Amino acid sequence: MAEKFDHIDLRILEVSQKHGALSQRELADRVGLSQNALWRRLKRLEEDGVLLGVHRRVSAKKLGLDLTVFVMVRTRTHSDEWIEAFRAHVSRIPQVVEMHRIGGDWDYMLKVVTRGMSGYDKTYKQLTTGIELETVTGFFSMETMLEDRPLDVYG
Amino acid sequence: MAEKFDHIDLRILEVSQKHGALSQRELADRVGLSQNALWRRLKRLEEDGVLLGVHRRVSAKKLGLDLTVFVMVRTRTHSDEWIEAFRAHVSRIPQVVEMHRIGGDWDYMLKVVTRGMSGYDKTYKQLTTGIELETVTGFFSMETMLEDRPLDVYG
DNA sequence: GTTGAAACACCCTCAAT
Protein backbone atom coordinates (compact mmCIF):
# COMPACT_ATOMS: atom_id res chain seq x y z
CA MET A 1 0.00 0.00 0.00
CA ALA A 2 1.58 3.22 -1.17
CA GLU A 3 1.31 6.49 0.70
CA LYS A 4 -2.33 7.32 0.66
CA PHE A 5 -2.10 10.80 2.09
CA ASP A 6 0.45 13.46 1.22
CA HIS A 7 1.85 15.87 3.75
CA ILE A 8 -0.83 18.47 3.03
CA ASP A 9 -3.55 15.91 3.72
CA LEU A 10 -1.87 15.05 6.99
CA ARG A 11 -1.63 18.71 7.92
CA ILE A 12 -5.35 19.11 7.20
CA LEU A 13 -6.15 16.12 9.39
CA GLU A 14 -3.82 17.37 12.12
CA VAL A 15 -5.27 20.87 12.26
CA SER A 16 -8.89 19.78 11.80
CA GLN A 17 -8.70 17.48 14.79
CA LYS A 18 -7.72 20.30 17.11
CA HIS A 19 -9.54 23.22 15.50
CA GLY A 20 -12.70 21.88 13.95
CA ALA A 21 -14.38 25.28 13.86
CA LEU A 22 -11.85 27.00 11.61
CA SER A 23 -13.35 28.43 8.46
CA GLN A 24 -12.16 26.98 5.18
CA ARG A 25 -10.28 30.19 4.50
CA GLU A 26 -8.40 30.03 7.80
CA LEU A 27 -7.66 26.33 7.41
CA ALA A 28 -6.51 26.89 3.83
CA ASP A 29 -4.09 29.56 5.00
CA ARG A 30 -2.69 27.27 7.68
CA VAL A 31 -1.99 24.40 5.30
CA GLY A 32 -0.87 26.57 2.39
CA LEU A 33 -3.72 26.09 -0.06
CA SER A 34 -6.32 28.28 -1.68
CA GLN A 35 -9.81 27.97 -0.23
CA ASN A 36 -10.93 26.32 -3.43
CA ALA A 37 -8.22 23.67 -3.40
CA LEU A 38 -8.83 22.99 0.27
CA TRP A 39 -12.53 22.49 -0.39
CA ARG A 40 -11.73 19.77 -2.92
CA ARG A 41 -9.36 18.06 -0.45
CA LEU A 42 -11.90 18.16 2.36
CA LYS A 43 -14.51 16.62 0.11
CA ARG A 44 -12.11 13.83 -0.88
CA LEU A 45 -10.98 13.15 2.69
CA GLU A 46 -14.61 12.89 3.78
CA GLU A 47 -15.43 10.56 0.91
CA ASP A 48 -12.42 8.44 1.82
CA GLY A 49 -13.82 8.16 5.33
CA VAL A 50 -10.71 9.43 7.06
CA LEU A 51 -12.29 12.74 8.02
CA LEU A 52 -15.19 11.85 10.28
CA GLY A 53 -17.82 13.82 12.16
CA VAL A 54 -17.58 17.19 13.82
CA HIS A 55 -18.11 17.21 17.57
CA ARG A 56 -18.23 19.68 20.39
CA ARG A 57 -16.41 18.78 23.55
CA VAL A 58 -18.22 19.51 26.79
CA SER A 59 -16.77 19.90 30.25
CA ALA A 60 -17.47 16.77 32.28
CA LYS A 61 -16.46 18.65 35.40
CA LYS A 62 -18.91 21.51 34.85
CA LEU A 63 -21.64 18.94 34.29
CA GLY A 64 -20.83 17.32 37.61
CA LEU A 65 -19.44 14.22 35.91
CA ASP A 66 -16.49 14.14 38.27
CA LEU A 67 -15.69 10.45 38.51
CA THR A 68 -13.85 8.38 35.91
CA VAL A 69 -13.43 4.66 36.49
CA PHE A 70 -11.71 2.06 34.36
CA VAL A 71 -13.61 -1.14 34.85
CA MET A 72 -11.87 -4.43 34.17
CA VAL A 73 -14.08 -7.45 33.51
CA ARG A 74 -13.33 -11.17 33.38
CA THR A 75 -16.02 -13.37 31.85
CA ARG A 76 -16.92 -17.04 31.79
CA THR A 77 -18.09 -17.30 28.23
CA HIS A 78 -16.14 -16.29 25.14
CA SER A 79 -18.29 -17.25 22.17
CA ASP A 80 -18.97 -14.73 19.43
CA GLU A 81 -22.66 -14.71 20.34
CA TRP A 82 -21.94 -13.98 23.98
CA ILE A 83 -19.47 -11.23 23.08
CA GLU A 84 -22.07 -9.51 20.93
CA ALA A 85 -24.69 -9.88 23.68
CA PHE A 86 -22.28 -8.32 26.15
CA ARG A 87 -21.56 -5.46 23.77
CA ALA A 88 -25.28 -4.82 23.36
CA HIS A 89 -25.74 -5.00 27.13
CA VAL A 90 -22.99 -2.46 27.78
CA SER A 91 -24.06 -0.16 24.95
CA ARG A 92 -27.29 0.45 26.85
CA ILE A 93 -25.29 2.09 29.64
CA PRO A 94 -24.54 5.66 28.50
CA GLN A 95 -22.00 6.20 31.30
CA VAL A 96 -19.70 3.77 29.50
CA VAL A 97 -17.88 5.97 26.99
CA GLU A 98 -15.44 3.33 25.77
CA MET A 99 -15.15 -0.45 25.72
CA HIS A 100 -12.36 -2.74 24.58
CA ARG A 101 -11.84 -6.45 24.38
CA ILE A 102 -8.34 -6.87 25.67
CA GLY A 103 -5.66 -9.45 26.27
CA GLY A 104 -3.98 -10.14 29.58
CA ASP A 105 -5.40 -10.66 33.04
CA TRP A 106 -8.85 -9.43 32.04
CA ASP A 107 -11.12 -9.85 29.07
CA TYR A 108 -12.71 -6.40 28.81
CA MET A 109 -11.95 -2.90 29.86
CA LEU A 110 -14.61 -0.17 30.11
CA LYS A 111 -14.19 3.51 30.71
CA VAL A 112 -17.00 4.91 32.84
CA VAL A 113 -17.72 8.60 33.49
CA THR A 114 -20.30 9.31 36.18
CA ARG A 115 -21.60 11.74 38.76
CA GLY A 116 -19.74 10.71 41.88
CA MET A 117 -19.72 7.39 43.67
CA SER A 118 -23.49 7.11 43.73
CA GLY A 119 -23.51 7.45 39.97
CA TYR A 120 -20.86 4.77 39.68
CA ASP A 121 -22.83 2.50 41.96
CA LYS A 122 -25.83 2.74 39.64
CA THR A 123 -23.67 2.08 36.62
CA TYR A 124 -22.02 -0.87 38.36
CA LYS A 125 -25.39 -2.39 39.19
CA GLN A 126 -26.63 -1.88 35.66
CA LEU A 127 -23.48 -3.49 34.32
CA THR A 128 -23.66 -6.57 36.53
CA THR A 129 -27.41 -7.11 36.29
CA GLY A 130 -28.89 -9.31 33.60
CA ILE A 131 -25.63 -10.86 32.45
CA GLU A 132 -23.13 -13.20 34.08
CA LEU A 133 -19.65 -11.82 34.67
CA GLU A 134 -16.88 -13.60 36.54
CA THR A 135 -14.95 -10.67 38.03
CA VAL A 136 -15.42 -6.92 37.92
CA THR A 137 -12.76 -4.55 39.25
CA GLY A 138 -12.65 -0.79 39.08
CA PHE A 139 -9.56 1.38 38.82
CA PHE A 140 -10.55 4.84 39.94
CA SER A 141 -8.98 7.83 38.29
CA MET A 142 -7.68 10.18 40.94
CA GLU A 143 -6.41 12.69 38.43
CA THR A 144 -6.83 13.05 34.69
CA MET A 145 -3.37 14.12 33.58
CA LEU A 146 -3.88 14.05 29.81
CA GLU A 147 -7.15 13.68 27.95
CA ASP A 148 -8.69 13.93 24.51
CA ARG A 149 -5.35 14.38 22.78
CA PRO A 150 -5.45 14.29 19.00
CA LEU A 151 -4.16 11.24 17.19
CA ASP A 152 -0.66 11.66 15.87
CA VAL A 153 -1.29 11.50 12.13
CA TYR A 154 2.41 11.04 11.47
CA GLY A 155 3.09 8.40 14.13
CA MET B 1 -25.60 24.31 44.18
CA ALA B 2 -28.95 24.57 42.42
CA GLU B 3 -29.59 23.25 38.95
CA LYS B 4 -27.22 25.14 36.75
CA PHE B 5 -28.52 23.95 33.40
CA ASP B 6 -32.14 23.53 32.40
CA HIS B 7 -33.36 20.79 30.14
CA ILE B 8 -32.91 22.89 27.01
CA ASP B 9 -29.29 23.54 27.92
CA LEU B 10 -28.77 19.83 28.41
CA ARG B 11 -30.38 19.10 25.05
CA ILE B 12 -28.05 21.60 23.41
CA LEU B 13 -25.04 19.97 25.04
CA GLU B 14 -26.29 16.52 24.13
CA VAL B 15 -26.87 17.30 20.46
CA SER B 16 -23.77 19.47 20.06
CA GLN B 17 -21.52 16.68 21.25
CA LYS B 18 -22.72 14.34 18.54
CA HIS B 19 -23.45 16.79 15.75
CA GLY B 20 -21.03 19.66 16.08
CA ALA B 21 -21.47 20.75 12.48
CA LEU B 22 -25.17 21.50 12.68
CA SER B 23 -26.05 25.05 11.74
CA GLN B 24 -27.60 27.17 14.43
CA ARG B 25 -30.89 27.02 12.60
CA GLU B 26 -30.87 23.21 12.54
CA LEU B 27 -29.76 22.99 16.16
CA ALA B 28 -32.40 25.53 17.17
CA ASP B 29 -35.08 23.41 15.50
CA ARG B 30 -33.90 20.27 17.30
CA VAL B 31 -34.01 21.82 20.76
CA GLY B 32 -37.14 23.87 20.16
CA LEU B 33 -35.75 27.39 20.15
CA SER B 34 -35.53 30.21 17.67
CA GLN B 35 -32.12 30.74 16.11
CA ASN B 36 -31.79 33.97 18.00
CA ALA B 37 -32.53 32.43 21.40
CA LEU B 38 -30.19 29.55 20.65
CA TRP B 39 -27.41 31.97 19.81
CA ARG B 40 -27.68 33.57 23.24
CA ARG B 41 -27.66 30.18 24.94
CA LEU B 42 -24.61 29.04 23.01
CA LYS B 43 -22.79 32.21 23.96
CA ARG B 44 -23.65 31.71 27.61
CA LEU B 45 -22.69 28.03 27.61
CA GLU B 46 -19.36 28.92 26.04
CA GLU B 47 -18.75 31.67 28.56
CA ASP B 48 -19.61 29.27 31.36
CA GLY B 49 -16.94 26.94 30.01
CA VAL B 50 -19.21 23.95 29.64
CA LEU B 51 -19.25 24.09 25.86
CA LEU B 52 -15.66 23.56 24.79
CA GLY B 53 -13.86 23.37 21.47
CA VAL B 54 -15.01 21.98 18.16
CA HIS B 55 -13.09 19.00 16.83
CA ARG B 56 -13.10 16.74 13.83
CA ARG B 57 -12.73 13.06 14.45
CA VAL B 58 -10.39 11.20 12.13
CA SER B 59 -10.28 7.50 11.39
CA ALA B 60 -7.34 5.93 13.22
CA LYS B 61 -7.78 2.82 11.12
CA LYS B 62 -7.59 4.66 7.80
CA LEU B 63 -4.45 6.35 9.03
CA GLY B 64 -2.89 2.99 9.80
CA LEU B 65 -3.07 3.61 13.56
CA ASP B 66 -4.31 0.09 14.16
CA LEU B 67 -2.97 -0.69 17.62
CA THR B 68 -4.41 0.53 20.92
CA VAL B 69 -2.63 -0.38 24.14
CA PHE B 70 -3.54 0.49 27.72
CA VAL B 71 -0.27 0.86 29.57
CA MET B 72 -0.24 0.41 33.33
CA VAL B 73 2.68 1.91 35.21
CA ARG B 74 3.90 1.46 38.77
CA THR B 75 6.42 4.02 40.01
CA ARG B 76 8.91 4.32 42.85
CA THR B 77 8.46 7.99 43.60
CA HIS B 78 5.21 9.74 44.43
CA SER B 79 6.11 13.33 45.24
CA ASP B 80 4.24 16.16 43.55
CA GLU B 81 7.42 17.22 41.75
CA TRP B 82 8.03 13.76 40.37
CA ILE B 83 4.40 13.43 39.27
CA GLU B 84 4.65 16.68 37.33
CA ALA B 85 7.96 15.60 35.79
CA PHE B 86 6.35 12.34 34.71
CA ARG B 87 3.41 14.18 33.23
CA ALA B 88 5.75 16.42 31.26
CA HIS B 89 7.74 13.38 30.12
CA VAL B 90 4.65 11.57 28.87
CA SER B 91 3.15 14.68 27.28
CA ARG B 92 6.09 14.67 24.85
CA ILE B 93 4.89 11.35 23.45
CA PRO B 94 2.07 12.13 21.01
CA GLN B 95 1.02 8.47 20.77
CA VAL B 96 -0.27 8.77 24.34
CA VAL B 97 -3.78 10.12 23.92
CA GLU B 98 -4.83 9.83 27.55
CA MET B 99 -3.17 9.55 30.95
CA HIS B 100 -4.64 9.02 34.41
CA ARG B 101 -3.27 8.75 37.90
CA ILE B 102 -5.22 5.85 39.34
CA GLY B 103 -5.73 3.89 42.50
CA GLY B 104 -5.30 0.14 42.84
CA ASP B 105 -2.55 -2.17 41.69
CA TRP B 106 -0.95 0.48 39.50
CA ASP B 107 -0.22 4.16 39.78
CA TYR B 108 -0.83 5.35 36.22
CA MET B 109 -2.71 4.27 33.19
CA LEU B 110 -1.93 5.50 29.68
CA LYS B 111 -3.86 4.97 26.50
CA VAL B 112 -1.54 4.59 23.51
CA VAL B 113 -2.55 4.57 19.84
CA THR B 114 0.16 3.57 17.37
CA ARG B 115 0.98 2.11 14.00
CA GLY B 116 1.37 -1.59 14.76
CA MET B 117 3.74 -3.30 17.13
CA SER B 118 6.80 -1.49 15.80
CA GLY B 119 5.11 1.79 16.58
CA TYR B 120 4.29 0.58 20.07
CA ASP B 121 7.88 -0.53 20.57
CA LYS B 122 9.09 2.99 19.80
CA THR B 123 6.53 4.50 22.14
CA TYR B 124 7.45 2.03 24.85
CA LYS B 125 11.12 2.90 24.56
CA GLN B 126 10.37 6.60 24.62
CA LEU B 127 8.20 6.11 27.70
CA THR B 128 10.80 4.12 29.64
CA THR B 129 13.82 6.18 28.64
CA GLY B 130 14.93 9.14 30.74
CA ILE B 131 12.75 8.42 33.73
CA GLU B 132 12.68 5.64 36.30
CA LEU B 133 9.58 3.46 36.38
CA GLU B 134 9.12 0.35 38.51
CA THR B 135 6.80 -1.73 36.35
CA VAL B 136 5.23 -1.20 32.93
CA THR B 137 2.57 -3.56 31.61
CA GLY B 138 0.53 -3.26 28.45
CA PHE B 139 -3.02 -4.47 27.90
CA PHE B 140 -3.51 -4.77 24.18
CA SER B 141 -6.88 -3.99 22.72
CA MET B 142 -7.93 -6.81 20.46
CA GLU B 143 -11.17 -5.15 19.53
CA THR B 144 -12.57 -1.69 20.12
CA MET B 145 -16.21 -2.40 20.93
CA LEU B 146 -17.33 1.11 21.88
CA GLU B 147 -15.42 4.34 21.38
CA ASP B 148 -15.79 8.11 21.53
CA ARG B 149 -19.26 7.94 23.00
CA PRO B 150 -20.69 11.26 24.12
CA LEU B 151 -20.89 12.01 27.81
CA ASP B 152 -24.32 11.42 29.27
CA VAL B 153 -25.31 14.95 30.21
CA TYR B 154 -28.18 13.65 32.32
CA GLY B 155 -26.31 10.89 34.17
C1' DG C 1 -2.47 23.67 -8.38
C1' DT C 2 -4.39 29.14 -8.82
C1' DT C 3 -7.87 33.54 -9.01
C1' DG C 4 -12.33 35.60 -9.49
C1' DA C 5 -17.17 35.65 -9.31
C1' DA C 6 -21.92 34.49 -8.52
C1' DA C 7 -25.68 32.29 -5.62
C1' DC C 8 -26.77 30.89 -1.60
C1' DA C 9 -26.64 29.85 3.44
C1' DC C 10 -25.18 31.18 7.86
C1' DC C 11 -23.92 34.26 11.71
C1' DC C 12 -24.46 38.17 14.55
C1' DT C 13 -26.81 42.13 15.93
C1' DC C 14 -30.53 45.07 15.90
C1' DA C 15 -35.51 46.54 16.75
C1' DA C 16 -40.10 45.37 17.91
C1' DT C 17 -43.46 42.25 20.19
Added chain:
DNA sequence: ATTGAGGGTGTTTCAAC
Protein backbone atom coordinates in the same frame (compact mmCIF):
# COMPACT_ATOMS: atom_id res chain seq x y z
C1' DA D 1 -39.12 33.81 24.96
C1' DT D 2 -40.54 35.28 19.53
C1' DT D 3 -40.27 37.25 14.41
C1' DG D 4 -38.08 40.01 10.96
C1' DA D 5 -34.49 42.38 8.78
C1' DG D 6 -29.73 44.07 7.46
C1' DG D 7 -24.73 43.58 6.77
C1' DG D 8 -20.86 40.80 6.91
C1' DT D 9 -18.86 36.30 6.43
C1' DG D 10 -18.51 31.51 4.78
C1' DT D 11 -19.67 27.78 1.54
C1' DT D 12 -20.29 25.68 -2.75
C1' DT D 13 -19.93 25.64 -7.54
C1' DC D 14 -18.62 27.73 -11.76
C1' DA D 15 -15.30 29.38 -15.47
C1' DA D 16 -10.79 30.53 -16.79
C1' DC D 17 -5.77 30.09 -16.24
